[in-house]
Amino acid sequence: MVISDIALHFPKNLSEAIRLLGELEEARVLAGGTDLLIEIKQGLVMVKNLISLKKIKELKGIEKKGNRIRMGALSTLEEVMSDPLINQYIPALADAAASMASFQIRSMATVGGNISSAVPSADLPPTLIAAEATVELHCSDSSREVSLSEFFTGPREMICGKGELLTSVFIPLPPDETGIAFQKFALREASALAVVNVASKLTIKKGKIERALIVLGAVAPTPVLASKASGLLCGNKPSDSLFEKAALTAREEGNPISDIRGSIWHRKELIQVLTRRTLDEALSQVQGKLRRGK
């Protein structure tokens, strides 16, 4: 289909993009287009101007900056999956990217787009939130950095204002003795949105959980930080029964709806199972690191 009255713009740098975004009527930025073009084709959004980010070099690349990893908003899922830094420090993010869509889509879809589409089932946000990532937002005269856990305000809603562009994602390098794991349940092996996805982070010092974060996706309008379940873990020694208790608590912290992918009941069951599995996996990551360290 042709979207006849759309005008496409190709700003060459960030400031031009931000200027256009502020000036043009019914304008949206176009990254990979794997979400936006589908919305437009289905008549779900009205757009008059599309601002392609394609030519903006500042938005590309994954690199280490101090004690953080910076991912440009235009990093594709394929780049995330294969990036050595990501695989070294937060393999769970590579897992999340690998669980998404299909081969072709992953070479088009971007990190910025996955976050900014603010879809409840999006697969990167849970791991990013668990990893305590922040996002950098630019508008015409300033930029700000906000925690991703505060970014989403509802389905397809976020604090990113009109005229604001998401430029980078920063992930603090996880401290030693930390494991981050991601689990997704979907109805087929490729091109499938999450029925539920969960990411958990555990930092274990001297045999005790020092910090824990459990983040649930697709079970509420925005990703849910299961704070009760996370809190329950802190200060305790990891054990099967502890994890099971946390999983049971997490189950009650999700607030899913029933839709064509799953009912409230099934989603709650899945929260519990996936939470426990991510905790087990995060723990074994830490144990693996310790073993290697020795």
Place this chain on the structure above:
Amino acid sequence: MKEERGKHRIVVLNVNSEEHSVAVKDGETLLDVLRDKLRLTGTKKGCNLGVCGACTVLVNGQPKNSCLLLAAACEGDEITTIEGVAGEGVLHSLQRAFINHGAIQCGFCTPGMIISALDLIKRNPDPSEDEIKEALSGNLCRCTGYTRIIDAVKSWKKYKKTKEPPSRSYDSEKFLTVGRSLPRVDAADKVTGRAKFAADYYFQNMLYGKILHSPIPHGRIKKIDTSRAENFPGVKLVLTGKDVPDITYGVSPARYDEYILAKEKVRYVGDEVAAVIAVDEETAEGALNLIQVEYEELPAVFNPTEAVQEGAPQLHERYKNNINTHVDHHFGDIEKGFAEADCIREEEFVGNHVYQNPLEPHTSIAYWENDGSTLVLYSSTQVPHYVHYMVARVLDIPLGDIRIIRPTVGGGFGAKAATTPLDLITSIASKKTGRPVKMLYSRKEMFLYGRGRHKQYMKFKIGVKKDGRITAVKSKIYLDGGAYSSFGVITAYYAGSMIPTLYMIPNYRYEGFRIMTNKPACGAMRGHGTPQPRFAFESLLSMIADDLGIDPVEIRLRNAMEANTRTCNDLDVRSCEFKSTLKEVEKKSGWREKYGKLPPGKGIGIGCGGFVSGAGYAIYRGQVQRSLEKKPEAFQKKAIFPHANAIVKVSEDGTAVIPLILAAEIGQGAATVLSQMCAESLGISLSRVRIRMEDSDISPLDLGAYSSRTTLMGGNAVVMACRDVLKKLFATVSEIWGCKPQELEAGENRIFHKRDKSKDMEWAEAARRYFNEHGPLVGTGWYKPPEELGGDYKGAAVGTSPAFSFGSSVCECRVDLETGKVKIERFTDYHDCGTPINPQAVHAQVEGAVVMGSGETIMEEVIYDGKGNTLNPNLHDYLLMTIKDVPEIFSGIVDSYEPEGPYGAKEIGEGATLPVLAAVAHSIANATGVWIKDLPITPEKILKALKNKEEAA
């Protein structure tokens, strides 16, 4: 009122190393520009929403979905389409691998598959199976079951780049063609993107049409105002119900109940209300929004149980209580049968409403030629003749004034087995405008048009003796038909008639009701009405086996159908090797070592089934004639006209043989097996055969690709025509040699004397000699099913066939008992399809059916919202199995010979689906300890059943 239209800009696109400067609108996708403007139509549009992968192209070496790229944003990129994969006249090794491994059926997914695979082998010349699956994870295929695609990519290195055509290269020393796994005759065109599907045709001055669909499930049309649409710039014609004939159409003659455009009432969300014909698709679509329709909404009903209640909303006056069809069949005496039984079990099952989803969307193009007196209709149909018949009826013109062209078809599975609104609207609109008119369905419109599998609510009761022998079977089935009849009358009969063909059933009762509801009409899908009852029956039989402590394979062997049996419902089974299929799957799958011995979460299950090899009777009664001028005819127990007809024409130089037959190649391989039989019967090599099946002006009538009829019926017609050719040829040659025609034989591209080695002539030379003396060398052949098929009761015609196929499948699966997720790991299937004309093609049908049937059992379903709206009319939410979901599949063929079939052949296309559903369901029950009896068996249902069981314990 003119809307502001997007401006064009000139962009320079680098496609296949050639620069094209094209005027594009900013909103145009690369896919549309490649196809519509550059006419590089090898890149396909299957979904337009980024899921199917048919539109995959390489952009700077990376595979991407061209439907999600804007052309204007691709300036400066290097784009490679399928047309650029190999040089002119040369095939890439990968393309050759696809050809030789039989990785192609309809070919619609093939260009995208090859592009994705090409990128993979460039990155990784020796990919593992998992790497192949990952690389092709965004390419859906509905036909092949992916198995052969994986094999092809794995072994691409074995093939060298070759000059085309490769077909000549399989001219081997041996000239025997039947029974050999030869590559498809259309393969080279399909791997290069040259094969032309209906949407790939463009005609000068062509217009485009779009349909306005009803937004409400049930209502009366009070007023339609089309004036704003008519005045919209670019609009040429607007049609509504008053502009189309007052003639109903459909499939079953007793129930023609559809108008081309709604006359008075709409009956489902999607019903056709109006059509706009304009200079391009976008304009037509835009103008649809300007048509104002005032409806008086009527109460609607969405499920059969409510629809039959007194006082329920009535869809059609003629179907009282919304009962469209009622079947009541009783054979033998079930009271007596159940009284004799030692064990009786009754269970309820639900078969789901799935949609065929051929990868190619329906397309029609019509124009009028021959001074405007002859309609030419290009249709992506699987039944060119029935489209021909129906268009003649609705336009009320003789069939002789219509020429139907069936281009390459991208799969059907029943979705393309009826005349569509597109066929009829393009025909009418092209007449009115005097210009060619093209119309295509979007994926969403395909779902709205429907004709998928009926949802069936089934109650089955089986009685058996202690030793497992069946004494009686009873079933009661409600079929949710949707808003119109379509095939449904036949579906309702099929749901009952095929049950007694697999096992010896002495007493049988079937009661079926097809009920109208305010949803898209259901139709015939692969296995037509029979896979769900078969699923129910097989599941129940396995339950009973467990109840009695008899092995599920054993109970089947004890009841299995035997050759030359007349079933209780008067169907004549001739060849039957059902028992061998059971014994073979049992052995090959390691059944005895596994059944009942697997750990929790692992399961094995069995299912069996079979199907007709072509329906015994045509869908309409009487002769081939405009239906409105025929008097209503009484049913006669014989075919009135031949169901398959062939002309075999030899080129004047004798080097080429051209079989003409209107049989429909839709991906299943009809062109190849018919060509093989032609070559075999004439004693020539396959490369000399060039079949023509696409044009009704050229090829004589064949009823098309439904009821798995082509191999048997089309094959018989072709073989007979070939005999006719040989008779003429032998007469000429025997005269030259002064011997008797009976003393001659044809083979290895020669005509020779059976005993006298000195008498030997090139086949082509013999044909030339014939032409010199007698003019064109042509043979004709036809096939009529045997007379007197079936019993004398109402509906006895449905289920009759010259021959029946049989098969058994064993499924092995793994279930995650905490989430309910199923992984189908392995399938073992053996089939009795008579003589396999092309074993590779048989296996390919089985693999495709296993994957389609597995999807139907665990993940596919059209979902409605309770107000008649389809919630998942796209390939994101309607789940087809991807390459990463498919099991390992073993397909085997047992020795069998069907006397009524050409070279002993029977069907495989639909029958292969039948065992699958129950095999999967049984394996899940075996893995989990709970039987899920309503399809699809989703993770949620499994988990729920497990929890319920836990609580009960």
